Amino acid sequence: MVRLLDALDALPDSVRLRARSYDLLHLTPGAPVVDVGCGTGLAVAELAGRGARATGVDLGERMVAEGLRREPGADLRVGDARELPFQDGELAGYRAEKLYHELDDPAGALGEARRVLAPDGRVVLVGQDWDTFVIDSDTPALTRTIVHARADLVPAPRAARAYRALLLDAGFDEVTVEVHTSVLTGPLMLPMLARTAVAARDAGAITEDDADRWIAEQAGRARTGRLFLAVPLFVAAARRP
Incomplete structure (x- = not known):
């Protein structure tokens, strides 16, 4: 899984999207910022490279351990998005990428974001809507069933389309939402499909026959350069009043 995440993070679309999310934080040199759901700490390192005082928080102990192995001096901590290890108003920025769909209570996590941010602090959320994966296939009805069935297994599959409402309900203002679509055509995505x-x-x-037939088709597409997966990624930003 870590190898797959590393490969996805290295894609040009992923690099551009992360850079856009950092820009939307409006950070000044030395500003304290947290990346929640930080994984192995890539965004933490990149934010630190921009001069921020960056901390990463992730619930996965193995991810944090791998991040510290890669960057022993990084500030990576095991922690929960609903109970962050910061004082009220301590931070200037809060970032979470591909996290909120994994949470049972996205609204509670945003309430915690508001608590740790100082007035004028910025929040940026990045994530996919699991119902809107676009996959080319000879069996579109079956593909639609597969996509929606997989989405139903995610705790909050439509959290990304709700970012604007969630931010407003949590008391943030100056809310903006962008959509960046990643188009993936190589064999890298075949195991995920x-x-x-x-x-x-x-x-x-x-x-089982449906699954085997669909996987075989996608494998054939991967071999012939015809695999196609498009994933709309929503980027929401807001200010804490």
Whole structure:
């Protein structure tokens, strides 16, 4: 999983999207910022490279341990998005990428974001809407069933489309939302697509034959350069009054 995440993070679209998220934080040199759901700490390192005083928080102990192995001096901590290790108003920036769909209570996490941000502090959220994956296939109805069945297994699959409402409800203002679509055509995504079909099969949404047939088609597309996956990524930014 870490190798796959590393490969995805290195894609040009991913690099540009992270840079855009950093720009939206409006950070000044030395400003304290947290990256929540930091994984192995890539964004923490890049934010520090921009002069910020960056901390990463992630619930996964293995991810944090791997991040500290890569960057022993990084400030990476095991912690929960709903209970961050900061004082009220301590931070100038809060960033979370591909995290909120994993949370049972996205609104509670944003309430915690508001608590740790100082007035005029900035929040930036980045994430995909699991219902809107676009996959080319010879069986579009089956593909639609697979995508929606996989989405239903995610705690908050439509959190990204709700970013604006969530931010407003949490008391943030100057809310903006952008959409950046990543188009993925190489074999890198084949294992993820296969797991998507297997998850739909295990949930009872499709049969084993359906899953095998769909995976075989996608494998054939990968071999012939015809695999196509488009993922709209929503980027929301706001200010704490």
